[in-house]
Amino acid sequence: QNFMSQAREDMFSATSKLEDLLSLEAEIVRMVERYLEAANHRVDIIKRYVSEYHRLSTEGGTGGGSGSGGMVVAHPVDAYLLLKRLTVEWASVEDAMTLHANATQELVQRVALFRERSTFPVMEDLHGAAVALVRLQDTYNLNMTTLPAGTFTGTGPTSSEFHSSKPLSARDCLFLGKHALNKGYYDKAIEWFEAALERASDEEDASASRDEIEPFLKSAIKVHDDVLETRGPRGLDWQTKWVPVDEELASKHKYREVSNQRFQPKLYQQQSEEEEREHFSRLCRGQRLRPVEVETSLVCRLVAHTHGRLHNHGYFTLMPLLLEEMSLDPYIVVFHDFLTAHQTDAIIERAKPKLATSRHRGPDGDFITSMIRTSKNAWLRESDEADDLLVNLTKKIEMTTRLHALRLSAGEDYQVANYGIGGLYVTHTDHLMMNPDPSVYTAWERFMGDRFATFMVYLSDVEAGGATVFPRAGVTIWPKRGSAAFWWNLYSSGVGDENTRHGGCPVLHGSKWICNKWVHYNDQFLQHPCGRNTWDKLVVP
Numbered sequence: 001q002n003f004m005s006q007a008r009e010d011m012f013s014a015t016s017k018l019e020d021l022l023s024l025e026a027e028i029v030r031m032v033e034r035y036l037e038a039a040n041h042r043v044d045i046i047k048r049y050v051s052e053y054h055r056l057s058t059e060g061g062t063g064g065g066s067g068s069g070g071m072v073v074a075h076p077v078d079a080y081l082l083l084k085r086l087t088v089e090w091a092s093v094e095d096a097m098t099l100h101a102n103a104t105q106e107l108v109q110r111v112a113l114f115r116e117r118s119t120f121p122v123m124e125d126l127h128g129a130a131v132a133l134v135r136l137q138d139t140y141n142l143n144m145t146t147l148p149a150g151t152f153t154g155t156g157p158t159s160s161e162f163h164s165s166k167p168l169s170a171r172d173c174l175f176l177g178k179h180a181l182n183k184g185y186y187d188k189a190i191e192w193f194e195a196a197l198e199r200a201s202d203e204e205d206a207s208a209s210r211d212e213i214e215p216f217l218k219s220a221i222k223v224h225d226d227v228l229e230t231r232g233p234r235g236l237d238w239q240t241k242w243v244p245v246d247e248e249l250a251s252k253h254k255y256r257e258v259s260n261q262r263f264q265p266k267l268y269q270q271q272s273e274e275e276e277r278e279h280f281s282r283l284c285r286g287q288r289l290r291p292v293e294v295e296t297s298l299v300c301r302l303v304a305h306t307h308g309r310l311h312n313h314g315y316f317t318l319m320p321l322l323l324e325e326m327s328l329d330p331y332i333v334v335f336h337d338f339l340t341a342h343q344t345d346a347i348i349e350r351a352k353p354k355l356a357t358s359r360h361r362g363p364d365g366d367f368i369t370s371m372i373r374t375s376k377n378a379w380l381r382e383s384d385e386a387d388d389l390l391v392n393l394t395k396k397i398e399m400t401t402r403l404h405a406l407r408l409s410a411g412e413d414y415q416v417a418n419y420g421i422g423g424l425y426v427t428h429t430d431h432l433m434m435n436p437d438p439s440v441y442t443a444w445e446r447f448m449g450d451r452f453a454t455f456m457v458y459l460s461d462v463e464a465g466g467a468t469v470f471p472r473a474g475v476t477i478w479p480k481r482g483s484a485a486f487w488w489n490l491y492s493s494g495v496g497d498e499n500t501r502h503g504g505c506p507v508l509h510g511s512k513w514i515c516n517k518w519v520h521y522n523d524q525f526l527q528h529p530c531g532r533n534t535w536d537k538l539v540v541p
């Protein structure tokens with residue numbers, strides 16, 4: 001695909017992968033249960049041999065030994081039985097032991113086979129999951145008094161509480177603290193080490209001792225304060241609290257005014273990388289950054305156009321589109337109830353097998369990873385499908401947007417993406433052709449032109465997190481199954497609108513599915529008002 005985004009291949013960020021792991025674990029448990037059942041049977045055989053010996057020897061005289069005296073075998077039947085025990089019966093004990101050893105080896109080998117087929121997680125995956133958890137804690141300001149116990153309150157239009165099946169242990173907290181430290185989350189590292197200490201004193205049989213944890217906390221505090229003193233509280237790859245932990249340092253004049261500093265949104269203009277990240281996180285948490293006048297000027301309306309530049313139709317006459325304006329400049333709207341649950345599920349089902357095979361290895365055999373987009377995606381082309389599901393969807397997009405989307409020169413294939421826990425897409429523009437030198441593009445890319453508009457359908461609800469946010473435009477769109485976001489990436493002149501920079505917030509609870517239709521410029525710009533200057537905008541539908 002020409003316009004392929006980078007994909008990250010890992011376990012925790014694609015839910016379909018985690019679901020695979022869950023069924024893999026169920027299969028392993030079934031194997032282990034069968035193994036244990038057979039093992040118990042074999043241990044019984046071995047035990048019976050031992051207890052038979054003891055029974056006979058304590059009954060005295062008749063057995064293998066007698067009382068306090070030496071070992072005497074006086075009875076010919078006893079002599080026969082002794083020999084039988086050490087031949088026939090011992091053979092069955094040996095058989096049981098050999099079978100057990102084989103079964104053990106076989107079980108280990110079968111799990112090794114899973115590992116070879118790379119369906120089994122490795123330590124790398126666990127590290128990834130730990131970092132994802134710290135990132136979520138950071139983005140959503142998760143409350144540290146409850147998080148170690150596995151409880152947090154969700155972010156989104158409905159904020160409910162979520163509970164894990166088990167709390168984290170002191171050792172888990174220690175592990176998370178180390179990862180936070182490693183990734184430059186110095187503030188979070190301290191919190192996790194403190195949580196580890198607290199857990200350690202609560203746990204009956206402490207999974208990590210205070211003596212083990214304390215040095216980590218001490219050195220984290222030291223590094224934290226050093227970084228804050230010498231480099232400041234925020235940077236691209238580190239962050240600290242606003243004041244040092246050390247009280248003497250904290251009493252310094254420069255830290256006194258910190259509490260007065262308030263966040264000032266900086267919208268509709270270039271933002272530094274740090275500023276963009278700050279806007280991104282706040283919007284992900286659902287904060288409103290725009291002036292009240294802007295927020296209140298937006299309306300919901302019904303749209304029922306019956307003609308477009310492409311078709312004359314009465315498609316929306318009986319059932320108008322429900323349009324919600326999210327921003328007028330840049331122009332971003334949401335169409336509610338654009339697809340039915342039946343349709344969104346069908347698209348997910350078609351994408352699933354293609355997602356599963358998209359896992360690929362890098363040059364040295366490792367899985368290629370990138371922090372840009374932690375999701376998995378698949379491409380679906382209308383004409384590859386046996387029925388009209390996707391063709392009809394594209395036709396509906398055409399009627400809605402009055403753009404060509406079906407013919408190959410106008411629209412890309414559908415890109416379906418699945419994000420799991422912690423899965424995100426960092427801020428980017430959808431238009432890609434920023435390089436003024438045309439020779440860097442393929443002939444086909446030059447022919448199609450850049451991505452004029454994005455039509456993005458949410459194929460699933462997300463229980464918490466996972467919003468689509470526009471840091472410069474100050475917009476947050478909460479995913480809702482069946483609704484669709486639409487915006488223009490380019491001015492009518494074809495020049496990119498950088499205020500459309502956007503990204504997908506990390507999924508906090510649940511799983512997120514979206515599907516994109518990107519519509520390109522060259523096939524249709526003549527059908528739009530050209531405007532008289534570069535920055536003229538399109539405001540339909």
Ligand SMILES: O=C(O)CCC(=O)C(=O)O
Pocket residue numbers: 417425430466467468469502503504505514516
């Ligand atoms: O996941 C989202 O909400 C945004 C996805 C996106 O921007 C993209 O796929 O280009």
Ligand SMILES: [Fe+2]
Pocket residue numbers: 428429430502
């Ligand atoms: Fe995008």
